[in-house]
Amino acid sequence: MIYKEFGRTGKMVSALGFGGMRFPLKDGKYDYDYCTEMIHEASRLGINYFDTAPFYNNDQSEIIFGNAFEAMPNDFFVSTKCSSLSGDELRTSLEKSLTRLKVPKINFFHIWCVMKLEDFEKRMAPGGPYEELLKAREEGLIEHICVSTHCAGAEIAEIASRRLFDGITLGYNIINYKYRQEGMKAAFANGAAVVTMNPLGGGLVTDNPEYFSYIKDIDDMDTLDAAIRFNASHREITVVLTGMDSIEHVQRNVSSVEMPLSIEYVEKAIERTGNHAVKAMDALCTGCRYCEHCPVEIPVSKLMQAYNYNILADAKSVKANLRNHWGVPQEIAGTCIECGLCEEKCTQHLPIIERLKEIACF
Numbered sequence: 001m002i003y004k005e006f007g008r009t010g011k012m013v014s015a016l017g018f019g020g021m022r023f024p025l026k027d028g029k030y031d032y033d034y035c036t037e038m039i040h041e042a043s044r045l046g047i048n049y050f051d052t053a054p055f056y057n058n059d060q061s062e063i064i065f066g067n068a069f070e071a072m073p074n075d076f077f078v079s080t081k082c083s084s085l086s087g088d089e090l091r092t093s094l095e096k097s098l099t100r101l102k103v104p105k106i107n108f109f110h111i112w113c114v115m116k117l118e119d120f121e122k123r124m125a126p127g128g129p130y131e132e133l134l135k136a137r138e139e140g141l142i143e144h145i146c147v148s149t150h151c152a153g154a155e156i157a158e159i160a161s162r163r164l165f166d167g168i169t170l171g172y173n174i175i176n177y178k179y180r181q182e183g184m185k186a187a188f189a190n191g192a193a194v195v196t197m198n199p200l201g202g203g204l205v206t207d208n209p210e211y212f213s214y215i216k217d218i219d220d221m222d223t224l225d226a227a228i229r230f231n232a233s234h235r236e237i238t239v240v241l242t243g244m245d246s247i248e249h250v251q252r253n254v255s256s257v258e259m260p261l262s263i264e265y266v267e268k269a270i271e272r273t274g275n276h277a278v279k280a281m282d283a284l285c286t287g288c289r290y291c292e293h294c295p296v297e298i299p300v301s302k303l304m305q306a307y308n309y310n311i312l313a314d315a316k317s318v319k320a321n322l323r324n325h326w327g328v329p330q331e332i333a334g335t336c337i338e339c340g341l342c343e344e345k346c347t348q349h350l351p352i353i354e355r356l357k358e359i360a361c362f
């Protein structure tokens with residue numbers, strides 16, 4: 001396993017992190033013993049960064065980790081989160097996480113799911129979540145304060161420039177890198193660790209290996225390896241988080257990250273992506289979310305990310321993605337009043353209105 005320093009903290013963390021949002025269900029229930037085996041196998045293979053949150057896996061993720069942590073094969077760090085806007089609620093959530101995870105302190109506690117700067121400022125307001133975390137750190141209940149965000153690159157750069165966080169967790173992959181790169185680089189430049197989530201583009205990369213095969217280097221075993229290696233090879237990225245749903249999946253992802261990492265690989269993949277963009281990448285929604293704030297509250301970015309499947313697979317897959325991944329009813333696409341606001345803001349210049357009409361009829 002490759003280890004990297006977590007920002008300025010002096011802690012050495014594994015380049016691959018265990019994302020605890022995809023534990024498998026068996027006959028509709030979690031097999032807690034099997035989940036413990038998965039986590040212990042990850043620990044034996046050198047993973048020492050374990051990421052969870054309240055509500056992951058029907059609110060069972062922290063409990064699953066807590067069971068496993070009682071007898072971990074090796075030392076580990078745990079990351080969890082809270083999205084509350086209130087300091088009191090954050091405190092309640094933190095205490096619950098400590099109990100469920102069965103640890104005396106949280107190593108990396110995240111202000112969770114910051115969607116825009118306005119939202120960020122609310123978390124930082126006097127008496128709010130950030131102040132509560134400072135108190136918790138004084139008390140030894142947490143070690144490091146981090147932030148997890150879905151903002152665009154420039155907004156992440158603004159957050160990073162305050163130098164208040166030991167780590168910044170953000171979605172980053174071969175599809176959306178252009179919109180987050182500025183923030184990712186700014187986080188690194190300001191001394192924060194960079195943890196990336198969603199390295200497989202919400203499954204888009206692995207579900208469409210042929211389409212994304214251009215990101216492979218000559219030695220890569222397959223597109224999944226290439227996508228993980230793309231993130232892990234960035235010198236600015238400390239941990240690549242992947243959700244894993246079986247022991248084999250853990251072993252597989254560990255071997256992906258153990259391939260030689262190089263900045264040259266990143267540069268080549270970006271170059272090949274640029275060439276490929278001429279043909280097709282500009283038809284894909286990248287999930288940048290600039291199209292938000294629809295006056296009739298259509299979740300445009302979710303619908304457009306689902307529409308990607310119409311380009312990469314078929315209309316049936318769009319419906320499945322809307323239902324199973326986003327939880328968005330297909331019919332909402334038919335409520336568009338064609339004001340054009342989202343198309344004006346779309347960074348990919350996608351024909352959103354036309355696509356919504358198509359989705360409504362799929």
Ligand code: SF4
Binds near residue numbers: 339
């Ligand atoms: S064009 Fe339709 S989807 Fe886009 S912002 Fe206007 S109403 Fe919403």
Ligand code: SF4
Binds near residue numbers: 287349
């Ligand atoms: S529709 Fe356009 S603006 Fe909206 S998320 Fe997709 S690429 Fe970004």
